[in-house]
Amino acid sequence: MSFFVYILLCNDGSFYTGYTQNLKRRVRLHKNCKGAKYTKSHKPKNVAFVELFESRSEALKRERRIKKMSHKQKQKLIIKNNYSSD
Numbered sequence: 001m002s003f004f005v006y007i008l009l010c011n012d013g014s015f016y017t018g019y020t021q022n023l024k025r026r027v028r029l030h031k032n033c034k035g036a037k038y039t040k041s042h043k044p045k046n047v048a049f050v051e052l053f054e055s056r057s058e059a060l061k062r063e064r065r066i067k068k069m070s071h072k073q074k075q076k077l078i079i080k081n082n083y084s085s086d
Contacts, residue, residue, distance in 0.1 A: 003059035005066065007049035007074060010042040015074050017066045019059040023050065049078045 004023045008016040008030060016038050020026035029035035030044045053059040066074065 003053045003056050005051045005059050005062045008044040009046055009048040011045050012042055014042050019063045
Protein backbone atom coordinates (compact mmCIF):
# COMPACT_ATOMS: atom_id res chain seq x y z
CA MET A 1 0.00 0.00 0.00
CA SER A 2 1.35 3.44 -0.94
CA PHE A 3 0.93 6.78 0.79
CA PHE A 4 1.43 10.27 -0.61
CA VAL A 5 2.69 13.32 1.27
CA TYR A 6 1.67 16.46 -0.57
CA ILE A 7 1.84 20.22 -0.39
CA LEU A 8 -0.96 22.32 -1.85
CA LEU A 9 -0.35 25.90 -2.91
CA CYS A 10 -3.34 27.98 -1.85
CA ASN A 11 -4.71 31.07 -3.63
CA ASP A 12 -3.37 33.34 -0.88
CA GLY A 13 0.19 31.98 -1.33
CA SER A 14 0.10 29.78 1.77
CA PHE A 15 0.81 26.06 1.79
CA TYR A 16 -1.19 23.13 3.13
CA THR A 17 0.59 19.83 3.85
CA GLY A 18 -1.14 16.48 4.19
CA TYR A 19 -0.93 12.76 3.49
CA THR A 20 -3.29 10.32 1.81
CA GLN A 21 -3.55 7.02 -0.01
CA ASN A 22 -5.60 8.49 -2.86
CA LEU A 23 -4.11 11.81 -3.93
CA LYS A 24 -6.58 12.58 -6.71
CA ARG A 25 -9.59 12.04 -4.42
CA ARG A 26 -8.04 14.02 -1.56
CA VAL A 27 -7.20 17.02 -3.74
CA ARG A 28 -10.76 16.98 -5.10
CA LEU A 29 -12.09 17.05 -1.51
CA HIS A 30 -9.85 20.00 -0.65
CA LYS A 31 -11.00 21.93 -3.73
CA ASN A 32 -14.64 21.25 -2.76
CA CYS A 33 -14.00 22.61 0.78
CA LYS A 34 -14.44 19.16 2.34
CA GLY A 35 -10.79 18.13 2.77
CA ALA A 36 -9.62 20.04 5.82
CA LYS A 37 -10.60 23.01 7.94
CA TYR A 38 -7.60 24.99 6.65
CA THR A 39 -8.46 24.54 2.98
CA LYS A 40 -12.03 25.71 3.56
CA SER A 41 -10.73 29.23 4.18
CA HIS A 42 -7.55 28.96 2.07
CA LYS A 43 -8.73 27.69 -1.32
CA PRO A 44 -6.19 25.34 -2.93
CA LYS A 45 -4.76 26.45 -6.26
CA ASN A 46 -2.66 23.41 -7.23
CA VAL A 47 -0.53 20.52 -6.00
CA ALA A 48 2.97 21.94 -5.51
CA PHE A 49 4.80 18.87 -4.17
CA VAL A 50 4.30 15.12 -3.85
CA GLU A 51 6.36 12.30 -2.30
CA LEU A 52 5.46 8.61 -2.27
CA PHE A 53 6.00 6.30 0.74
CA GLU A 54 5.53 2.58 1.25
CA SER A 55 4.16 2.87 4.79
CA ARG A 56 1.74 5.12 6.66
CA SER A 57 4.33 5.56 9.41
CA GLU A 58 6.95 6.91 6.99
CA ALA A 59 4.41 9.26 5.41
CA LEU A 60 3.27 10.63 8.78
CA LYS A 61 6.86 11.27 9.87
CA ARG A 62 7.59 13.15 6.65
CA GLU A 63 4.35 15.13 6.91
CA ARG A 64 5.29 16.23 10.45
CA ARG A 65 8.78 17.30 9.31
CA ILE A 66 7.35 19.35 6.44
CA LYS A 67 4.70 20.98 8.65
CA LYS A 68 7.48 22.20 10.96
CA MET A 69 9.25 23.92 8.05
CA SER A 70 8.98 27.64 7.45
CA HIS A 71 7.23 28.95 4.35
CA LYS A 72 10.61 29.70 2.78
CA GLN A 73 11.88 26.17 3.51
CA LYS A 74 8.77 24.70 1.86
CA GLN A 75 9.36 26.89 -1.20
CA LYS A 76 12.94 25.61 -1.42
CA LEU A 77 11.74 22.01 -1.11
CA ILE A 78 9.26 22.56 -3.94
CA ILE A 79 11.84 24.23 -6.18
CA LYS A 80 14.45 21.56 -5.39
CA ASN A 81 12.02 18.87 -6.56
CA ASN A 82 11.19 20.71 -9.80
CA TYR A 83 7.68 21.74 -8.86
CA SER A 84 6.32 25.19 -9.46
CA SER A 85 4.89 27.27 -6.61
CA ASP A 86 3.26 29.73 -9.06
